[in-house]
Amino acid sequence: MEIRTLCLGILALGDATGYEIKKMVAEGSFSFFSEASYGSIYPALTKLTEEKLIDCRAEQQEKRPDKKVYSLTPDGRKVLEKALTKDPGPDRNRSEFLAALLFAEAVAPTRVSDLILDRIEQHDEKITELSALLDYNSPDSASNFVIEYGIAIQKAAKKFLTTHKDRLR
Amino acid sequence: MEIRTLCLGILALGDATGYEIKKMVAEGSFSFFSEASYGSIYPALTKLTEEKLIDCRAEQQEKRPDKKVYSLTPDGRKVLEKALTKDPGPDRNRSEFLAALLFAEAVAPTRVSDLILDRIEQHDEKITELSALLDYNSPDSASNFVIEYGIAIQKAAKKFLTTHKDRLR
DNA sequence: AATTACATGTAATCCGTTACATGATTGA
DNA sequence: TCAATCATGTAACGGATTACATGTAATT
Numbered sequence: 031m032e033i034r035t036l037c038l039g040i041l042a043l044g045d046a047t048g049y050e051i052k053k054m055v056a057e058g059s060f061s062f063f064s065e066a067s068y069g070s071i072y073p074a075l076t077k078l079t080e081e082k083l084i085d086c087r088a089e090q091q092e093k094r095p096d097k098k099v100y101s102l103t104p105d106g107r108k109v110l111e112k113a114l115t116k117d118p119g120p121d122r123n124r125s126e127f128l129a130a131l132l133f134a135e136a137v138a139p140t141r142v143s144d145l146i147l148d149r150i151e152q153h154d155e156k157i158t159e160l161s162a163l164l165d166y167n168s169p170d171s172a173s174n175f176v177i178e179y180g181i182a183i184q185k186a187a188k189k190f191l192t193t194h195k196d197r198l199r
Numbered sequence: 200m201e202i203r204t205l206c207l208g209i210l211a212l213g214d215a216t217g218y219e220i221k222k223m224v225a226e227g228s229f230s231f232f233s234e235a236s237y238g239s240i241y242p243a244l245t246k247l248t249e250e251k252l253i254d255c256r257a258e259q260q261e262k263r264p265d266k267k268v269y270s271l272t273p274d275g276r277k278v279l280e281k282a283l284t285k286d287p288g289p290d291r292n293r294s295e296f297l298a299a300l301l302f303a304e305a306v307a308p309t310r311v312s313d314l315i316l317d318r319i320e321q322h323d324e325k326i327t328e329l330s331a332l333l334d335y336n337s338p339d340s341a342s343n344f345v346i347e348y349g350i351a352i353q354k355a356a357k358k359f360l361t362t363h364k365d366r367l368r
Numbered sequence: 369a370a371t372t373a374c375a376t377g378t379a380a381t382c383c384g385t386t387a388c389a390t391g392a393t394t395g396a
Numbered sequence: 397t398c399a400a401t402c403a404t405g406t407a408a409c410g411g412a413t414t415a416c417a418t419g420t421a422a423t424t
Contacts, residue, residue, distance in 0.1 A: 031295045033412085039302035049375050059301070063294035070412055072377055094420065095375045111306050117317070118295035125232035126200045126287035128345050132228070133208035135341035137280050142341075148286070170366055172304035172311075176297050179359050186355030190348055197339055202384085218403050239384055241405055263392065264403045372423075382413075387406100394401075 031118075033066055033074045038102065038110040041084055045101040048072050059163060059173045062180050063121075075100055083109055135198060146195045153188035157181055200287075202235055202243045207271060207279040210253055214270040217241050228332060228342045231349050232290075244269055252278055304367060315364045322357035326350055 040051050040060070048071050055066045075098075078084045083106035089097040102110070127149055134141040160181045164174055209220050209229070217240050224235045244267075247253045252275035258266040271279070296318055303310040329350045333343055 031293070031298050035302075036298065039298060039305075042302055042305040047375075048377090049373095060298070063292055063297040065291065065293070065412090067413055068375095068377075069379090069414075076377090091375085095377095095418090097375070107306060110302065114299055114303050114307055114310060118299045118314070120321075121292060121294045121296065122234065123232055123290060123292050124200070124234070125290045127290065128232040128348065129200050129205065129208060129229070130283055130287045132341045132345055133211055133279065134283050136208075136211040137276060138283055141283060145287070152289075172301045172367055175363065175367055176301055178363070179297065179356070182355055182359040183352060186351055187348070190351040194344065194347070198341055198344055216403075217405090218401095234384095236385055237403095237405075238386075238407090245405090260403085264390090264405095266403070370424085372421100374421080375419090377417085379416080380414085382411105384409105384411090386409080388408095389406085390404090392402085394399100396397100396399080 031064065033070050034078060035110065035113045036060075036064060036066065037071065037074050037078060037100075038083065038106055038113070041100055041102040042107065042110055045099050047097050047099055048075050049097075051075075059177050062160075063176075078106070082106075131198070139199070142198045143195065146191050146198075150188055150191050150195075153184050153191075157184050157188070160184065200233065202239050203247060204279065204282045205229075205233060205235065206240065206243050206247060206269075207252065207275055207282070210269055210271040211276065211279055214268050216266050216268055217244050218266075220244075228345050231329075232345075247275070251275075300367070308368070311367045312364065315360050315367075319357055319360050319364075322353050322360075326353050326357070329353065 036055070037051060040046060040054060046054070048068070051071055052066070052068055054060050055064055055071075075084070075086075079086050079100070082103055084100045085103055086098050086100050089099055091097055127145065130145055131142060134145060160177050163177050165171065168174065205224070206220060209215060209223060215223070217237070220240055221235070221237055223229050224233055224240075244253070244255075248255050248269070251272055253269045254272055255267050255269050258268055260266055296314065299314055300311060303314060329346050332346050334340065337343065
């Protein structure tokens with residue numbers, strides 16, 4: 031998913047500033063399936079505004095830069111709808127952990143169990159983090175669905191590692 | 200994980216050509232946690248050879264370009280070992296599917312169940328594909344561990360979607 | 369006193385893909 | 397006959413990160 035569609039989609043869920051969008055992709059329910067930095071978000075927002083797919087109202091603030099609140103236009107909504115009719119591409123997962131496991135067996139076998147034990151701990155942290163994100167006000171929202179999906183995956187990974195951790199050594 | 204370490208690691212598991220490395224990351228046990236194209240593999244191999252971390256012997260073939268078989272040098276092994284002492288970075292997952300789900304609810308709610316049903320089918324295909332990769336000659340290899348890990352995740356994702364598919368609509 | 373959060377933006381740089389270039393062999 | 401597999405490599409291009417640039421306010 032390109033950055034443009036990501037911005038359009040987030041704005042379909044509600045108005046937001048570039049700063050807020052960044053926060054959402056860094057910490058919110060988006061964090062475990064997409065990434066983006068200011069260097070890509072701000073230019074995308076500027077361009078989408080030029081194309082009239084979103085519009086921008088400046089909210090004045092004292093002693094801070096004006097807040098630029100973006101919202102989806104009807105045209106933007108159409109473009110987003112069209113983008114969503116395309117089949118989503120396959121997930122792209124890059125796991126340094128799995129690569130390290132595979133290679134560690136060949137060059138540093140004693141490292142393997144450390145790697146796995148650390149990883150199990152990280153799953154616990156991630157599960158706690160995601161659980162805190164659950165929004166109990168709208169239990170059947172897509173947002174909660176996605177977060178719970180994330181939790182389910184984390185738990186499955188943890189369980190696999192816990193069960194099989196002694197197979198390699 | 201940078202491409203250099205990936206090449207070093209694959210060569211630690213056995214000698215290979217650039218072509219074979221590409222095949223491994225496109226189809227093998229590496230396929231679901233890393234990607235790389237010829238455009239990054241061949242230059243990396245050339246550079247690693249210059250740095251004497253790997254070496255290259257040309258195998259002549261009739262009516263085909265010479266096969267360049269690379270192997271890890273002792274120096275390369277050291278560099279790889281050192282790279283593996285670093286903690287692996289967090290997984291990076293990009294899922295157009297999850298993004299589409301989240302956004303579809305806002306702009307095209309009827310699309311949601313199609314998305315989920317297609318996805319469940321894709322999980323089945325992936326599970327079949329990964330199962331075929333299992334190497335029964337070395338059941339306790341790290342390679343099998345990683346593949347089974349992948350299968351466990353696919354199954355967990357499928358199960359979650361199957362169980363909760365009717366929550367959104 | 370120092371760090372984090374708020375708030376926006378640009379430029380340099382990196383990393384990698386895609387497309388191009390070449391060409392024989394094998395299987396459908 | 398046409399597509400896929402084998403086999404290597406480069407150049408153009410795109411996309412995104414990192415670092416830079418600026419400055420206040422709240423929290424620790």
